[in-house]
Amino acid sequence: MSRAVFVLGMHRSGTSAFMRLLAAFGVYLGDNLIEPQEDNPKGFFEDRALMELNSGLLGSVAENGRYGLLSLGAEFYDEETFRTELRAYLESAYGESLLWGFKDPRLCLTFRSWKGVLRELGVSHSFLVPVRNPLEVAQSLQKREGRPIEFGLAAWFLYMFSALEYAAEAPSCFVAFKDLFDDVRGVMERVGRFLGEDCSAHTESLDAFEGEFLDAGLYRNRDDAAQLAAHCRGMESIPDFYAALMGFCAEGTVAPETIRELLDLHRESFTTLAASIAGGAPDYLRAEMHENSLTLKKYVSAFEDCSAALAENVKAHEFYKEGYEKFQGLYEDAAMALEQRQQALDENRRAMDELRQALLDSQDALQDAHLVIAEREETIRLEQQRLLEIKRSKAWRFLQFLARFGVGAGIVGKAGKNLRKGVERVERQRAYKRAKVSHALSSTVDAAGREEIRTVATLREQSRRGRHVVFMDYDFPEFDAHAGGRHSWLYVKLLADLGFAVTFLAQGNEGKPYIKHLEGIGVHVPDRAFFRGASWGNWLYMCREEIDFVVASRPFPSVKYLSLIRDLMRVPLIYFAHDLHFLRLGRQQEQAGDVCEGEISRCRIAEDKLIRRCSHMLTPSTFEVQYVAEHFGKQEATAIPVFFYDDEMLAGHEGEKEPGSLLFVGSFEHAPNRAALVWFVEKVLPLIVERHGDAVLSIIGSKPPENWDLGEHVRLLGRVSEEELEQAYRKSKVAIAPLLFGAGVKGKVIESMAMNCPVVGTTIAFEGIPAGEMIVPVDSPEQFADRVSHYLGMDDAGYRAVQAGIRQYMKRYFSEDTAKELMEKVISSVDTDD
Numbered sequence: 126m127s128r129a130v131f132v133l134g135m136h137r138s139g140t141s142a143f144m145r146l147l148a149a150f151g152v153y154l155g156d157n158l159i160e161p162q163e164d165n166p167k168g169f170f171e172d173r174a175l176m177e178l179n180s181g182l183l184g185s186v187a188e189n190g191r192y193g194l195l196s197l198g199a200e201f202y203d204e205e206t207f208r209t210e211l212r213a214y215l216e217s218a219y220g221e222s223l224l225w226g227f228k229d230p231r232l233c234l235t236f237r238s239w240k241g242v243l244r245e246l247g248v249s250h251s252f253l254v255p256v257r258n259p260l261e262v263a264q265s266l267q268k269r270e271g272r273p274i275e276f277g278l279a280a281w282f283l284y285m286f287s288a289l290e291y292a293a294e295a296p297s298c299f300v301a302f303k304d305l306f307d308d309v310r311g312v313m314e315r316v317g318r319f320l321g322e323d324c325s326a327h328t329e330s331l332d333a334f335e336g337e338f339l340d341a342g343l344y345r346n347r348d349d350a351a352q353l354a355a356h357c358r359g360m361e362s363i364p365d366f367y368a369a370l371m372g373f374c375a376e377g378t379v380a381p382e383t384i385r386e387l388l389d390l391h392r393e394s395f396t397t398l399a400a401s402i403a404g405g406a407p408d409y410l411r412a413e414m415h416e417n418s419l420t421l422k423k424y425v426s427a428f429e430d431c432s433a434a435l436a437e438n439v440k441a442h443e444f445y446k447e448g449y450e451k452f453q454g455l456y457e458d459a460a461m462a463l464e465q466r467q468q469a470l471d472e473n474r475r476a477m478d479e480l481r482q483a484l485l486d487s488q489d490a491l492q493d494a495h496l497v498i499a500e501r502e503e504t505i506r507l508e509q510q511r512l513l514e515i516k517r518s519k520a521w522r523f524l525q526f527l528a529r530f531g532v533g534a535g536i537v538g539k540a541g542k543n544l545r546k547g548v549e550r551v552e553r554q555r556a557y558k559r560a561k562v563s564h565a566l567s568s569t570v571d572a573a574g575r576e577e578i579r580t581v582a583t584l585r586e587q588s589r590r591g592r593h594v595v596f597m598d599y600d601f602p603e604f605d606a607h608a609g610g611r612h613s614w615l616y617v618k619l620l621a622d623l624g625f626a627v628t629f630l631a632q633g634n635e636g637k638p639y640i641k642h643l644e645g646i647g648v649h650v651p652d653r654a655f656f657r658g659a660s661w662g663n664w665l666y667m668c669r670e671e672i673d674f675v676v677a678s679r680p681f682p683s684v685k686y687l688s689l690i691r692d693l694m695r696v697p698l699i700y701f702a703h704d705l706h707f708l709r710l711g712r713q714q715e716q717a718g719d720v721c722e723g724e725i726s727r728c729r730i731a732e733d734k735l736i737r738r739c740s741h742m743l744t745p746s747t748f749e750v751q752y753v754a755e756h757f758g759k760q761e762a763t764a765i766p767v768f769f770y771d772d773e774m775l776a777g778h779e780g781e782k783e784p785g786s787l788l789f790v791g792s793f794e795h796a797p798n799r800a801a802l803v804w805f806v807e808k809v810l811p812l813i814v815e816r817h818g819d820a821v822l823s824i825i826g827s828k829p830p831e832n833w834d835l836g837e838h839v840r841l842l843g844r845v846s847e848e849e850l851e852q853a854y855r856k857s858k859v860a861i862a863p864l865l866f867g868a869g870v871k872g873k874v875i876e877s878m879a880m881n882c883p884v885v886g887t888t889i890a891f892e893g894i895p896a897g898e899m900i901v902p903v904d905s906p907e908q909f910a911d912r913v914s915h916y917l918g919m920d921d922a923g924y925r926a927v928q929a930g931i932r933q934y935m936k937r938y939f940s941e942d943t944a945k946e947l948m949e950k951v952i953s954s955v956d957t958d959d
Contacts, residue, residue, distance in 0.1 A: 132228035589624030608872025704869025745870035746893025780855030785819035812910035854880035862886035
């Protein structure tokens with residue numbers, strides 16, 4: 126059941142200030158408030174629609190005066206219509222609110238028409254009654270509107286007497302206006318108790334009310350009781366009535382019987398004054414009505430002037446109408462011509478769409494043809510090579526057989542001559558090949574090559590599993606520079622921890638520091654000096670007897686050795702796909718248009734070969750597992766954690782968060798990161814700064830652009846150490862991943878959650894990540910800003926609850942045990958299938 130709090134008080138009695146105090150306690154005031162005006166620059170905090178309903182109920186100014194005093198004791202005009210409209214508005218505007226409030230001084234006169242509606246809606250209500258010295262009220266009305274002092278005093282008495290009629294029927298709290306400035310904290314405590322709210326739960330908003338809203342300018346003129354009595358000749362009950370109300374304010378809440386006693390004591394004065402207004406209209410009210418009459422005459426004069434102007438406008442209208450009819454025919458001709466051109470344009474557009482679709486179909490067909498041709502060429506080459514070996518082998522054995530029995534020597538004529546020439550030619554070819562191979566072995570295999578084979582064999586024998594795996598990548602794993610390098614490093618280390626002998630092959634071997642890190646965990650990195658410029662293929666084929674399976678990372682240059690591994694060496698191949706390159710580049714082309722179609726096609730062909738021919742595919746993305754199953758028919762694919770952590774690492778990242786701190790981590794070499802930052806800084810960050818002026822975005826990533834000025838709310842830190850990165854995560858309250866395109870699981874997202882920092886990201890950023898309560902994609906600038914503001918505005922308890930949820934999520938999907946279990950299953954399936 127909802128509850129409403131109504132502020133009942135005379136005009137200029139501080140009703141706006143008390144409504145602002147209710148808002149500080151969390152009372153909902155609606156979203157259609159009257160704008161501040163010159164006579165109330167800090168705002169009325171009054172629902173415009175409800176105020177207009179009240180005014181309409183009292184009648185027009187000409188009938189009833191601005192203050193509605195002629196309505197006292199009278200029946201309202203069309204009250205049933207008012208109740209219907211009031212019920213509909215309250216249901217739509219306040220139906221979902223548990224505690225709401227409204228103020229309009231005219232409620233003192235109209236509330237009797239509200240009670241039935243509130244009862245029908247099931248809304249309980251109470252009153253906050255502000256009391257101000259009636260002389261101060263009258264002087265304020267005189268200054269603002271030129272009203273006589275007597276009018277202000279009479280209006281105050283009639284309003285406050287009517288307010289007490291309602292206050293005696295519901296819980297009410299009386300507060301003196303002057304106490305807002307003399308004892309504001311006492312007023313806060315009293316109102317808080319009346320609302321059932323603890324002031325300590327609203328410290329920030331109450332401090333803002335006291336420090337920003339209240340000032341001496343709101344209470345300029347103060348009067349005492351003696352000055353009041355001097356102005357109340359003929360209305361002597363007003364000082365006594367005011368003194369009783371101040372007694373109520375001292376107590377705060379008053380029993381209904383006490384209120385009724387005060388009403389009975391002064392009811393005769395109220396009845397007399399109300400009757401005199403409704404009947405004889407005292408001088409001050411008659412003066413107001415005379416003023417309204419003069420205003421009405423001004424409006425009549427203005428109306429007559431407008432009528433004359435309207436007659437002139439009618440004449441002008443006739444003239445322009447005649448001109449319009451003349452040009453209407455021309456317009457219709459032009460419209461018909463435009464329609465014909467539009468039809469022709471639509472036809473051309475349809476033809477263009479058909480051509481574009483035909484071109485796309487042709488490109489798809491051409492790509493498929495390239496794949497088929499490439500596969501068939503590879504098959505033909507291998508078959509030709511095998512056939513040639515077979516032919517040479519049979520010919521050699523046949524010629525040796527003939528020579529052994531001297532058959533060739535006994536054959537005379539042309540046939541014998543040709544046979545002998547054939548034997549000699551084959552012998553020369555065999556001798557040449559033996560010499561060539563002997564030279565090669567003497568310079569490589571016999572020396573460094575055989576030593577390398579012995580090294581690999583020893584590593585294999587000494588490993589716990591007695592098995593050897595080769596991990597191939599385009600470069601050594603730069604685990605402290607980018608997510609891809611860290612992804613490779615973690616799984617190379619995992620294979621070593623599982624008891625395999627591991628050899629790492631990279632295209633470059635220039636003494637990089639990462640070689641020492643690999644060797645430090647027991648991984649073998651071959652010295653390529655003995656290859657004499659040869660490729661990976663030489664090493665792989667030379668050591669093929671000591672290799673149990675190969676892990677190929679990324680499409681290039683892995684696809685170059687696909688046939689060697691699968692057809693000649695015949696060992697299992699696990700394709701370690703960081704993401705689908707062609708899918709990422711295609712999305713980049715759609716967003717930025719800066720990728721060559723040929724590059725996309727080249728990646729697709731290479732990845733198609735690897736996906737179809739590998740024994741098993743590993744990818745961090747659950748989305749890509751489904752994608753390769755649907756588009757490539759590849760069922761042997763597993764989603765593995767892009768990063769993984771042990772329990773100690775997940776539990777050790779608590780720290781004091783800086784208010785408004787945001788963090789982005791990502792290399793500027795990666796096109797999706799650059800595009801994401803431009804979008805966020807231009808379209809999202811200004812929305813966040815409007816709500817959180819202390820918001821600051823820290824950007825960490827290698828190779829940042831020079832002279833890139835992003836404003837006072839952005840800090841460009843560049844590449845940092847592992848310790849500095851961890852410290853940045855500890856201080857940041859929210860990590861962001863505003864990626865617009867890309868593919869695969871984003872390491873920055875997983876790393877942020879591992880550091881116990883909530884992440885706000887787009888659909889692309891969260892693609893392929895297991896669903897969870899904190900995985901909520903947001904793609905528009907407004908949604909992104911709302912989600913960031915949600916975390917920035919959390920109190921400590923709420924934020925700690927979010928961090929606890931992140932830890933549970935990471936332990937479930939990104940633990941070291943999960944990664945080991947998945948890798949064991951994949952290796953077991955590869956052994957079984959191959």
